[in-house]
Each structure stands twice: as structure tokens, then as C-alpha cells.
Amino acid sequence: MPAWSARVSSTTARQELPVDSIVSVTGGQVRGFEADGVHAFLGIPHAAPAVGPARFELPRPVVPWTGVRDGSAHGPNCLQSPYPAPVEALLPGVRLLGDEYLNVNVWTPDPAGSGLPVLVWIHGGAFTRGSNAGPVYDGRAFARDGVVLVSVNYRLGISGFTAVPGAPLNRGLHDQVAALRWVRENVAAFGGDPDNVTVFGESAGGMSVLSLLAAPAARGLFRRAAVQSANGSAAATAEDGYRLAARLAQQLGIECTAAAFGAVPLERLQAAQDAIATAMALDPNPAVWGESVLEAGGGILSFFPVIDGDLLSGRPIDVLTTPGHRTVPLLAGWNRDDFRLFVFPVGRDAAITADTLPPLLAFCGLTPDLAETYAASRPAAGPADVFAAIMTDRTFTDDVLRLADHSAAQGIPQYRYEFRWPTPVARLDAGHAVELPFVFDRLDSLPSLTGIDPPQPLAGQMHRAWVRFAVDGDPGWSRYDEPDRKVRIFDHPAAGEVSDPRGAELRALRSSLARRRASAHQ
Template sequence: MHSVVKTSSGELRGRTADGVTAFLGVPYAAAPFGPRRFREPAPVTPWEGVRDALEHGPTAPAPGYPLPFSALLPVVRVPGEEILNVNVWTPDPTASGLPVMVWIHGGAFVNGSNSIPSYDGSAFARDGVVLVSVNYRLGAEGFLHLPDAPPNRGLLDQVAALRWVRDNIAAFGGDPDAVTVFGESAGGMSVGALLAMPSAAGLFHRAILQSGAGHHALSAATAAKVAGYMAEEVGVAPTVEGFAGVEPARLVAAQQALSAQSATTPDPARWREITLNSMVFEPVVDGEVLPVLPIEAVAAGASADVEVLVGSNRDEHRFFLVPTGAVDSVTDAAIAAVVGAYRLPAGAVEAYRAERPDTPDGLVLADLMSDWFFRIPAVRLAEAHGRAHVYEFDWTTPVLDGRLGSCHALEIGFVFDTLAAGSDLSGGAPPQALADAMHAAWVAFARTGDPGWPRYAEGRAVRRFGDVVETLTDPRGDLRELWAGVR
């Protein structure tokens, strides 16, 4: 069965099944190639007649994940240049006033798409929400900082998608004044950036940040250095004209090589700002599109009227250490080096060991890195905002003999209630009851701003989603206090 809606660019035909209508691959901005490459997103050229929106749209150029991560994270590639597209799932295009959720995918700003099966929005639509998922420019195409190009083009794409939602979502039954933007990993960091961006003000009313907050971004000076390194890699001038002659596939290969350099041969003079997180491409504090570091903007009152839900997974960094086997080669010296880089006080390692007695060194390191990159930024964002709700996901996957714990990206299938999509991270029989609880909390937050537990400011309340779903008071507070004054 098909349904037709009218948008500002023309009519769209979607497919209805099991009470949900999906419109896939809908362009929200023009294809960012040819003369539009490295430019701000441009309006879509209107079309005549009814356009089919029955298949996923083209995906942004991306390298994909290396082994062993490619066995754990799904990748969907769709060829074509119309990569600035959204998918929309709605319970009823003829309805009005339904809450809207806009999903921004993760992938370290170089991978990912809105077409991954676990991002299917049918369960949200089933529960009365219009779900929109966004594709945006990745890697060098979206974040290479050039003197004659608009900065943070990937973020500008997200703003363009939110403007499309504002102008068109009523045609799908949604309320443009009840928009929740949410994302995971780089998507969560993107949401943090959107909270700080003047151009995004008023385009959303609630925000959910999963495993990514507002602490990490490149300075303009470092981003300009990265552009210079990229120019050296492909043999062109570090300008739009220089890079315009480099095919997207070649640019992806070059950015891959550069990312490998930053991760494996860190030179303090060359990679000072990015050796700790190894992210060569990410949002840039450029002074205009992203005026300041997001956490600083939120602390100064940016998005004070936006309701926030933020959190992380208990064992985030195990995802990066366990599959490669690196977790088994961690030494005391390696832990000491990381603690020194993070500028933690004396006794920090002993405190982390005491939290989980008899834990191998590699998993102690994972706990430290999980807190630095994920948990502490989430807590600080909640503190800076003042009215945020905080959660922690703490269910152990049986994959890799349980050593992954509650690792990075594991919560997504529970949030979307897409466990049946067959995630290679969650194993054969993840608990549906946990998905029911977590998905319901996200829906409740989108509807009312209240996910079902007190705000963090009320006694440092944290909702833990695990074998037991419960509200805790300041879990691991002694470890949290170790990070006071540490950026």
C-alpha cells in the first residue's frame, strides 16, 4: 500500500505496512558535488509529479570499518550523489501534532549512514512518534577546514535537515514545535554541537546525547594543520580549488591514511590536539558556525530552553580494546601513561582497581578511557545545563565471551527496539524487556521531556538500564570526583 504527501519540493510516495508509513531517501538539500562541493548545503530543485521514496537514498563516501570492527558494526552503501537525504517513518501522514524525533548517526564523523537496519524507525512510529534519520557529509567532505570554504559543513547539513523538518514535517503528521534531536557517538557529539550553534537555535526543543557530549572539538588552528597534511597527502593546494580536483574515493583513501598516522605514530608537535581521541575529522571551533566548545556554550546558557537527556554505556571503550586483542597486552606502564595524559591525580589507578577488584589491566584501562571520553563529559554536560536527565546503559553482551561488557554502540538496538534486526553486538537473545524499558523512556522524553526519573541536579540521579532498571544516586561518585578540574 502506498501513501502520497506533499512537501516544499514536490510530492512523495511512501510505502505503508503494519500501520507504519516509510518515506525513504528524501532529499533535504541538493547533491553536494560538482560546483556545490565543499559549499554550504543548497536547496533541493523541486520536481514535477510524484517522486518515489521507497528505497534508501545514497550514502556519503566513507572508508568502512577495518577488521575486526567490520564484523561487529553493519555498513550500508548506496551509490549516488544525492547523499543529503532523510528517511521518515510515521504512524499516520494524515495526523497532526505528533512528536518528532530526528536521529543523527555515529561513525567517528567518517563512517555510518541512516540506512543501517538497527536505525529503522518503525517502532517509534508504532508508538506515535514521527522518526526522521539524517545523512550528512562525512570526513574531509564534511569537516576538512579550508580557508575558502564554510567550516563544519557536516554540521551545516544537519541544520539544513532540521530546517527541512521544521518546514515539512507537518505533512507527515509531525509537530514542528515538538522536535527531539538525538544521536549516538559522533551523532551525540553532533547534538552537543547543535546545542551551541546559533544557526540551530529554535529548530529543536529536546535533545538526547548517547555516548557523546560536548567536550571534544578541534581548534581552528589544528584543523587548518590537518587540512595542510591532507593537501600534502594528495599533492594539491589546501584550498577548495585544490581539493575539488581530487575524486571523493581518493580523498577517502587519503583521510584513512592520515587517521592511521595520528593513531599509530603520534607526533606531539603534529597531532597535539587529537592524539588522545585519534579523530582527525570532527567539529571545529571556528568562531562562527561553532563559536566555542559546546560545553562552554551550554555552561554560558546556550540552549537553556532545550530539555536534555544524556548518558553513556558502562564499558564504552571495551569496544575499541577487546576485539583487536589489545586489551591483553596492556601494561602498568601503559596505564600510567594514559593517567598522565589525562592529568589525573595520584591514586587514580588504585581507585579504579578497587572499583572492580581482580580486573585485568586491559579492562582497568578501558574503564579509565570510558570515563574520559564518555561518562565524565556526559556528567559535565548535565551539570552545565542544570536541568538534564542522565542515564547509564549497563547490560553485558555475551559476544566475545562477555568481555565486551556494555560496550560502545550496544544500546542502539534497545533504544530503537530493533533487536530483531540481528545486531552482531548484542548476541543471540538480548532481553526484550530491557528494550521495552529503554525505548519507552526515549518516547516519553520526546512527548513530555520527562523520561521517568528525576533530573541529575536532584541528588545526581542516574537511571541505570541493565538486568535491573533502577535509579541510582551518583554511581561511582568517588571516581567522578577524581576528574574535577580535568578537561
């Protein structure tokens, strides 16, 4: 953990920090602290504690407090377990249990200022893990550069995304909407402009952003959006969501009701959540879990939003590309090797051979001949490398470009990027989450993922682009438009813009998906 984060986590160190800021927010007053010219206010509730039966209700208003609340320590996060050991070694988690886990952190250059652009961060973690207290999400660099950074905690896993009969669906997304409302009502107290808010997120956080773009309840709460390594397909039918909840109730030996789930001790909830995720990975049978659950999860996710007819009238990508649907200016992209995180560190590469690759692609809804297209431009790649490249495009690239094509045709500013810097760690190359320390300009925060000497010039480029986008909507490269389809490449030392990168492969991917779907309906 970086020294600054360690200081704010330590009771002794907190007492030594120069405390000089008190702001009034919904619920009462909060005292923050200043360090290195940046003011931080940590662990502020944006909703009431969601514990007991309330864990399965809509977020409720903040409970007021008396006196001045201490904002010098990170708040707790939702119930979760570590990643599997190989992934946890790369992405060490922060697990702080407590009732007030629906909270935000705020970093600002000047709480007495006004009109500052605002970035609201939604963390990733497969909708089951993650915390706004992660060192890589430290918002100092954004505040240093004139932006108010707000990071959000929300309900995860069983708490946020289990479709319990009789309980509101998509509670985790409702938490995010509640946090955005909190930002609109309170960010001016930190010098921010509530009319210049950009929401951004990575992985499940990016999927959340796409869901918020599709959700009527979130309209008007942000002006722009940025999405890192995500897709808009992660939403199951409510029917299949209820089927998953029934399996969880059976695992726990309880009735499938909100009251029964709310009475279960936390450690038993967590154990059941982990058991279901393991069982789904070992036996991905549509007859057991529901076809839409497996399609939405893509073999990676076991908990995620459902189509509820309220926040989501369909999968986000389908809603967002409906003829006539308009969205906000969007910066979005992927890491060239995103899917390698889900193949190589966990040892799945050993099972992917020339013989097993064709049926594996068929299982993923693709025609086996697609491997030939990808292998042709990667002569040194083995079957596992080819599989990871195909699944990166299927999972993280295709939806982003479909949305870009749709929105750009309506004249809505769209900016696309591809992150290509290859980390020397764990055969990840430009794998999933490697871009995070670069965007936040916190290269000291994840040496387990980036190695010990990642290139600072690249961090400077990416971080400045995100700051510029928050300020006025222009990250500093060409808009994505037909016919050029310009994409900004982030690499070191090479960088620049490329027209329609790997266009032939992506068109082959879409053709393969279409052929498989047509065959399935015959």
C-alpha cells in the same frame, strides 16, 4: 539485514509493496509505502547534491523534481570506507554511493494526522562513517508508538569536517542544521508537530547534538535533545584544522583549496582520508597534528568539528557550561563500558599491562595514581579493564555530568542514565553502541553486537522512555538535581535509580585532570 529493510532495498520487492501515500515536501511530491501499519518515506533530499566543488560549500536548497518521487528505497550516504575489520564485524556498515546523499528518511503512523511528536535522529560513526539506512535505525517502532521519526544523512570526513582554506567550516554541522530546517518546514506533511521536535544522536551523532545545542543557527529548531554516549569536547581550533587539511592536500599532491579538493576523484579522497587516520593513530604527535586535534579526538577521532566563531564559539561543553548559558531539556547518558569497544575487539588490551598503564594514562592527560582508585572497586579487573573504565568516564561520562550540573542548577529539566547490560560478544560488556538496538526496539538488527538473545523487556523499557521524552519531556524517572544526582540504570533483570553512581571515581577523575593541566602550565 532484517527482512523489512531488505524488502525496501530490492527493486523487485518495492514493486510488490502496497503504495498508498503521497506527500508534498520542499522540492516536489514523494510517494511512500505502508507496511505493518507504519508509513515510510525514504531517501528524500533535504539539500542539493554536494558533489564536485559544491562538496566544500554550504548546503544549498533542494533541487525540485518533476512527477512523484519514489520514496520506497534508502538514499545514498556520504563517501566512506568500512571500519577496521574487527569493528566492522560488530558494526557492519551500509555504503550506498550516489550524489543525493544529503537525505532524510521519515517513518510516521499517519501522514494524514497532525500534532504528532517528532524525533530527529543523527547517526554516529566517528564523523567519518555511518548512514541513516542502517537497519538498527529503522524507525518503525517509534512510528508504531505514535512518534514521527526522521533520520538524517550529512557530510562526513573530508567532505564535512576538513577545514579547507576559503571554504565554510563545519559543513557537516551545517547539513544537520539544514535538515532540521527541512523538518520544521515539512514534518507537518507527515502528521508531525514542528513545535514538538526532539533531536537525538549517539557517539558522533550525540557530539553533533551537543554542537547544535551550542550553535546559534540551530536555536528554535528543536525543543528537546537526547544524547547517547558522547562528549562535548570534540572540537579543535580552526588553526589546527587547517594544519590537518594541509596534510591531506600534501597526501593528494594538490593545492590546499576547495576547488582542488573538489576536483579529486572520490576514491582518491577516501584513500587520503584513511591514510591520514592511520598515520595519526600510529604517530599521535602534537607537533605534527596540533595539540587541539589530538585532545579533541582522544585517540578515536581524526575528523570532527572545529571552533569557527560561527556555529561554534568554543568547545561545545565550554559554551554550554558558560555562566548564564541556557539550553533545552536534555536526556543524556553513557554505557558503563563504552570504551571497551576501542580496546578489546582491536587487540589493544594485550599491550596494556601494569607497567604500560601509568605512562598510557599520562599520555591521556591523567595522573597515573588514578588507576589505583578504579582498581580498588574492581578487584578482578586487569590493567586493560581498568584503563577502559577510566577512559569511559573521561570520554563519555564527565562532560555529560558537568552539563547536567550546570543546567539543573538553572532549573532546566535534566535526565541521566547509565546502560549496564553486558553483551556476551567480544568482551564488550556494556560497550559502545550496544544500547542502540534497545532504544530503537530493533533487537533483530545487530546480533553481531548483542548476541542472539538480548532481553526484550529491557528494549521495551528504554524505547518507552525515549518515546515518553519525545511526547512531553518526561522519560519516566527522577530529574537529575543536587544533591541526589539521580541516574536511571538500564540493565536486565536489575534496574532502577541510583544516586551519584561511582561518584568517588568521577571526582577522582576530575581531580586527576585538574592536576595534570596545572602541571602542564607550570
